[in-house]
Amino acid sequence: MPPGDETQQAERGALGPPEVLRASVSPGSRLLEVRGVSKRFGSLRALDKVSFGLRRGEVVGLIGPNGAGKTTLFECLAGVLPADTGDALWNGRPVAPAKRKDFLFYLPDQIAPWADQPAGRVLDLFARLFDAGPSRLARLINALGLSRFLRESVGSLSKGERKRVLLALALAAPRPILLFDEPFDGLDLRQAGEAESVLRGAAREGRTLFLSIHQLADAGRVCDRLVLLSAGRVTGEGTLDELRAKTGLADGGVEDVFLALT
Amino acid sequence: MSGRSWRALFSLEWGELVTSRAFWLFLLAIGPLVGQTFLHAASLYAEASGASGGPAALAQGLSPLDGIFVPAFGAYDLAVTLLYPFVAIRLVSEEKRNGAARLLLQSPGSIAGRLAVKLGGLVLFFLLAWTAGLLALLLWAGAGGHVSAPELANLLLGHFLRYLLATAIALAAASVCEGAASAAIVTLSFTLGTWALDFLAAGRGGWLDRVAKYTPTAGLRLFEHGELRLAAAAVFLLASVGGIALAAVWLESYRPVAGRVARSAAVVVMTAAAMAAASTLRWSRDFSEDRRNSFSRADEAALRRIREPVEITVYLAPEDPRLFDLERGVLEKMRRVIPDFTVRYAARTRSGLFERGGEYGEVWYRVGSRRAMMRSTIEAVVLQNLYQLAGVAPPAREEERSYPGYPLAARLRAAPYLFFGAWPLAAGLAYLRTRGRWRKKWKSVAAQAV
Numbered sequence: 001m002p003p004g005d006e007t008q009q010a011e012r013g014a015l016g017p018p019e020v021l022r023a024s025v026s027p028g029s030r031l032l033e034v035r036g037v038s039k040r041f042g043s044l045r046a047l048d049k050v051s052f053g054l055r056r057g058e059v060v061g062l063i064g065p066n067g068a069g070k071t072t073l074f075e076c077l078a079g080v081l082p083a084d085t086g087d088a089l090w091n092g093r094p095v096a097p098a099k100r101k102d103f104l105f106y107l108p109d110q111i112a113p114w115a116d117q118p119a120g121r122v123l124d125l126f127a128r129l130f131d132a133g134p135s136r137l138a139r140l141i142n143a144l145g146l147s148r149f150l151r152e153s154v155g156s157l158s159k160g161e162r163k164r165v166l167l168a169l170a171l172a173a174p175r176p177i178l179l180f181d182e183p184f185d186g187l188d189l190r191q192a193g194e195a196e197s198v199l200r201g202a203a204r205e206g207r208t209l210f211l212s213i214h215q216l217a218d219a220g221r222v223c224d225r226l227v228l229l230s231a232g233r234v235t236g237e238g239t240l241d242e243l244r245a246k247t248g249l250a251d252g253g254v255e256d257v258f259l260a261l262t
Numbered sequence: 263m264s265g266r267s268w269r270a271l272f273s274l275e276w277g278e279l280v281t282s283r284a285f286w287l288f289l290l291a292i293g294p295l296v297g298q299t300f301l302h303a304a305s306l307y308a309e310a311s312g313a314s315g316g317p318a319a320l321a322q323g324l325s326p327l328d329g330i331f332v333p334a335f336g337a338y339d340l341a342v343t344l345l346y347p348f349v350a351i352r353l354v355s356e357e358k359r360n361g362a363a364r365l366l367l368q369s370p371g372s373i374a375g376r377l378a379v380k381l382g383g384l385v386l387f388f389l390l391a392w393t394a395g396l397l398a399l400l401l402w403a404g405a406g407g408h409v410s411a412p413e414l415a416n417l418l419l420g421h422f423l424r425y426l427l428a429t430a431i432a433l434a435a436a437s438v439c440e441g442a443a444s445a446a447i448v449t450l451s452f453t454l455g456t457w458a459l460d461f462l463a464a465g466r467g468g469w470l471d472r473v474a475k476y477t478p479t480a481g482l483r484l485f486e487h488g489e490l491r492l493a494a495a496a497v498f499l500l501a502s503v504g505g506i507a508l509a510a511v512w513l514e515s516y517r518p519v520a521g522r523v524a525r526s527a528a529v530v531v532m533t534a535a536a537m538a539a540a541s542t543l544r545w546s547r548d549f550s551e552d553r554r555n556s557f558s559r560a561d562e563a564a565l566r567r568i569r570e571p572v573e574i575t576v577y578l579a580p581e582d583p584r585l586f587d588l589e590r591g592v593l594e595k596m597r598r599v600i601p602d603f604t605v606r607y608a609a610r611t612r613s614g615l616f617e618r619g620g621e622y623g624e625v626w627y628r629v630g631s632r633r634a635m636m637r638s639t640i641e642a643v644v645l646q647n648l649y650q651l652a653g654v655a656p657p658a659r660e661e662e663r664s665y666p667g668y669p670l671a672a673r674l675r676a677a678p679y680l681f682f683g684a685w686p687l688a689a690g691l692a693y694l695r696t697r698g699r700w701r702k703k704w705k706s707v708a709a710q711a712v
Contacts, residue, residue, distance in 0.1 A: 079516040080364050097516035101368040111361025114274060116281035125277075128270035129369050169365070 037086030061223030078106030104177035107170040115155030159186035220254035230262035263371040297681020300398040303333035311669035354436035405672035416549040420485020423498040430505025437512035467580035488550025496540035504533030552665035560657035570630035579614030
């Protein structure tokens with residue numbers, strides 16, 4: 001492994017825990033409880049009494065067919081879109097949508113914010129906006145291999161380069177729960193591996209990652225637990241083994257479980 | 263949010279402004295626009311001052327406020343109405359389109375705080391644009407032109423308030439509408455609506471006329487005449503605050519639409535109520551050097567001694583030019599000075615041509631229990647009769663320093679090169695600099711040369 005790669009490997013795992021996790025929350029405890037979230041768009045029921053929980057330090061995958069309501073769920077949880085009904089409980093207490101930004105950060109898919117400004121400038125200013133330390137940002141930049149194109153404008157980057165910049169943006173926000181919509185979209189095999197390593201490092205430090213992933217193979221490899229969403233309803237929640245038991249597919253892969261439950 | 267966070271947010275917003283084409287198009291256009299209006303005004307002023315050998319107008323008629331400053335800065339009114347909304351709209355609409363809004367919604371601080379930062383950036387932008395106007399002033403002063411600081415400051419205040427209002431409307435439209443195009447249509451429709459109101463209210467009187475006094479055009483006109491009227495300034499400010507509040511309501515995307523509509527209605531009602539209350543404020547100050555909005559100081563002192571209520575009933579139709587003379591020359595000046603003063607408009611028709619009853623054309627003055635009628639609209643005649651009615655001794659006619667007027671045929675040879683050459687060149691170079699192309703091109707040219 002080339003020397004630079006060793007440094008990158010080390011930095012991926014040493015992002016440091018965000019300030020808010022220094023509160024005494026034991027690993028494995030339920031940080032976020034989502035209860036009965038529903039959302040309609042006219043006659044279309046996008047979400048129907050969605051309930052599940054997220055624990056500290058775990059990587060949870062949200063998988064489902066197209067139009068299942070994955071992005072809608074993320075936006076309702078983040079307080080970007082108003083849900084019709086339902087609650088999100090943080091450490092057992094309901095939190096209004098406007099206040100959820102205090103403990104979670106949602107990175108949407110297919111965005112190109114501040115497209116005409118250099119990527120490095122956007123990262124630096126965004127990190128300062130969240131009062132994140134410069135060393136943290138520097139480690140993220142190295143870990144995700146962003147140094148090459150920090151001078152380029154965000155809008156001029158390729159899809160994969162922009163995705164990596166946005167991943168760094170989200171990881172710079174010192175929030176205990178991070179929601180990523182399609183975090184590996186646009187990344188090649190090597191880049192996806194690097195990104196996965198960075199996300200795993202964040203989870204090891206105690207952050208909870210909730211990932212909406214289209215590629216089931218990625219979901220099976222990266223995630224500790226899965227939440228299956230179909231037609232706006234949760235059709236399954238648990239580890240792969242638990243879902244196998246639920247579907248009776250003892251040797252089934254993620255694809256088999258997905259097809260059985262959605 | 264810490265100071266560091268606020269500075270970072272401002273830098274992001276300023277970066278968005280500086281990288282927008284609308285920003286540079288505005289800056290590119292404002293120089294020649296101001297230059298054209300300034301040079302044309304200076305040319306007319308010079309002719310009126312007898313520059314081309316013809317007869318000069320009376321020196322007392324030559325006021326730099328009317329002849330130079332108002333026309334030169336009139337370019338800003340045009341630009342703020344037609345060009346500037348696109349700059350402000352883009353700051354919100356582009357954020358919504360490219361996803362930055364969803365990220366910023368999750369950032370520390372409130373939506374109101376973020377809007378305040380946007381407003382700060384847009385104010386800085388306007389100050390930058392004002393350098394063209396300041397350049398015109400410097401050229402005028404450098405050529406020996408007279409500048410009255412209070413007059414000028416009052417005019418600039420009026421333009422600034424006009425700019426704030428345009429900003430608030432643009433930000434509100436961008437927050438409510440889905441895209442920039444819709445927001446632009448809404449903003450321009452609002453402007454057209456105020457122009458239509460001005461047109462309809464002219465010669466109508468009544469509530470329509472009272473409301474039309476506070477359109478952007480009418481409000482700015484007060485400042486252009488050298489008057490600072492607290493009611494007008496307060497209405498402009500409150501309308502701006504209401505627009506920003508409306509923008510804040512609609513940026514709360516976590517709130518259901520029904521909730522946002524309800525809050526918007528509350529904002530509109532509260533703003534309208536505040537503006538209605540502000541319109542009753544009576545304080546005003548005449549900053550014009552020729553005191554065109556005021557009686558003489560001696561007359562003002564005498565009128566202030568009238569303690570009894572003064573009520574004037576005017577039987578002149580809104581379209582009657584005598585009413586305009588009476589308003590401008592007498593009634594508006596009296597409103598500023600007499601403590602207890604009301605005017606009742608008793609004509610029943612718009613034009614007065616078909617008015618029934620013999621009292622048309624009469625103006626009745628009542629002071630306490632005493633009444634008198636006169637038809638004159640001449641200031642001296644009206645005042646003399648009012649003093650008699652009020653039992654107040656007319657003031658001695660002291661020698662008040664009359665307005666001297668400031669004729670000048672200014673030599674402005676460098677001005678066309680500055681406004682039509684240097685300014686667009688500077689704006690273009692600055693644009694390329696921010697894009698980095700100039701730097702890259704220069705580096706590649708330098709590398710090739712080596």
